[in-house]
Amino acid sequence: MDETVQDWERRWRKSVLPFAALAALGQGPKHGYGLAVALRDLLGAAAPEGTLYPLLNSFERDGLTVAEWLIQESGPARKAYRLTQKGSDVLQEATRRWSAFNNILGGHANVSLD
Amino acid sequence: MDETVQDWERRWRKSVLPFAALAALGQGPKHGYGLAVALRDLLGAAAPEGTLYPLLNSFERDGLTVAEWLIQESGPARKAYRLTQKGSDVLQEATRRWSAFNNILGGHANVSLD
DNA sequence: TTACATACCTCGAAAGTCGAGGTATGTAGG
DNA sequence: CCTACATACCTCGACTTTCGAGGTATGTAA
Numbered sequence: 001m002d003e004t005v006q007d008w009e010r011r012w013r014k015s016v017l018p019f020a021a022l023a024a025l026g027q028g029p030k031h032g033y034g035l036a037v038a039l040r041d042l043l044g045a046a047a048p049e050g051t052l053y054p055l056l057n058s059f060e061r062d063g064l065t066v067a068e069w070l071i072q073e074s075g076p077a078r079k080a081y082r083l084t085q086k087g088s089d090v091l092q093e094a095t096r097r098w099s100a101f102n103n104i105l106g107g108h109a110n111v112s113l114d
Numbered sequence: 115m116d117e118t119v120q121d122w123e124r125r126w127r128k129s130v131l132p133f134a135a136l137a138a139l140g141q142g143p144k145h146g147y148g149l150a151v152a153l154r155d156l157l158g159a160a161a162p163e164g165t166l167y168p169l170l171n172s173f174e175r176d177g178l179t180v181a182e183w184l185i186q187e188s189g190p191a192r193k194a195y196r197l198t199q200k201g202s203d204v205l206q207e208a209t210r211r212w213s214a215f216n217n218i219l220g221g222h223a224n225v226s227l228d
Numbered sequence: 229t230t231a232c233a234t235a236c237c238t239c240g241a242a243a244g245t246c247g248a249g250g251t252a253t254g255t256a257g258g
Numbered sequence: 259c260c261t262a263c264a265t266a267c268c269t270c271g272a273c274t275t276t277c278g279a280g281g282t283a284t285g286t287a288a
Contacts, residue, residue, distance in 0.1 A: 007204075008204050011132055012211060013276095014128075014129075014244090014276075019129070020215070020218075031236090032237095033235050048278070050278060050279080053237065053238090054276080054277090062121055075235075075284060076234065076236065076283060076284055077236080078235070079235090090121075094122065095220070097126060098212075101134070102213055102216040104134075105133070105137055105212055124246095128245075146267070146268095148266095162247070163246085163267090164247060165245055166246095167268065167269090168245080172244085188254070189253060190251095190253050190265065
C-alpha cells in the first residue's frame with residue numbers, strides 16, 4: 001500500500017515467485033512468456049525475465065517440469081513447460097505448507113509445520 | 115513427506131524464513147539465539163546462523179527493527195531486536211499477502227494480490 | 229518506418245545463502 | 259581438571275540466485 005512496504009516488494013516477490021510459477025504451471029502447461037503474463041495477473045507485478053527463465057531452467061534441472069518446443073505456422077517458436085508428477089507433488093506439498101504457515105501468521109500458533 | 119519433496123526444503127526455507135523471523139519478532143523482542151530457537155519450534159527446522167545473523171542485519175538496515183545490547187549478570191551479552199512501527203506495518207502487509215496467495219493456492223483463483 | 233506485442237535468451241553486478249569456523253561464558257559429569 | 263554441551267555472538271568465502279540491461283527474431287498496426 002504505502003511506500004513503507006515498498007522495500008519489501010522485492011523480498012515478497014522472491015519468496016512467492018517460485019510457488020506462484022509452480023501453481024500457474026499446475027493449471028496447465030505454459031511457455032515462458034505466457035507464464036510471465038499469468039504471473040502479472042496473479043501477483044499484480046511483472047516477474048523480470050532475467051529471473052523467470054533461470055527459474056524455469058531450475059525447474060527442469062530439479063525434474064519438476066519437462067519442456068517441449070512448439071513450432072507455430074506464424075510467429076516465433078514457443079518452449080512449453082509441463083509439470084511432471086514430481087512437480088505436482090512438490091506443488092501439493094508447498095500448498096500444504098503455505099496454508100500451515102498462514103494459520104501461524106493468523107494467530108493459530110499451535111499449528112506445526114513439520 | 116517423501117524424498118521427492120526433500121529438494122524443496124531449501125527453497126521453502128528461503129521463502130518462509132524472512133516472514134517467520136518477522137512474525138516471531140512480532141510476538142515480542144528477541145535476541146538472535148532466542149529467535150533461532152523460536153524458529154526451530156515454528157518451522158520444525160533450524161535456521162542456519164550464517165543466514166540468520168545477516169538477515170537480522172538486513173532488518174536493521176531496512177529499518178524494520180532496532181537492536182539493543184542487554185548485559186546480564188551471568189552469561190554472555192545479548193543483542194535484542196525489537197520491531198519498529200515500520201516493521202509492524204511490513205509484517206501486517208506480509209500477512210495479508212500471504213493469506214491472499216493462500217486463497218489462490220487453495221483454488222479461489224479470482225482473488226487479487228494487488 | 230516506427231512502434232509495440234510476442235517470444236526466446238545471455239551477461240555481469242549485486243544480493244542472499246549457509247556450512248565452517250572462531251570467540252566467550254556458564255553448567256554438569258567424570 | 260578436563261570434556262562436553264548449551265548459551266550467545268560473529269565472520270569468511272564459496273556458492274546460488276536475482277534481475278536490469280541488452281540482444282535476436284517474427285508479426286501487426288499506425
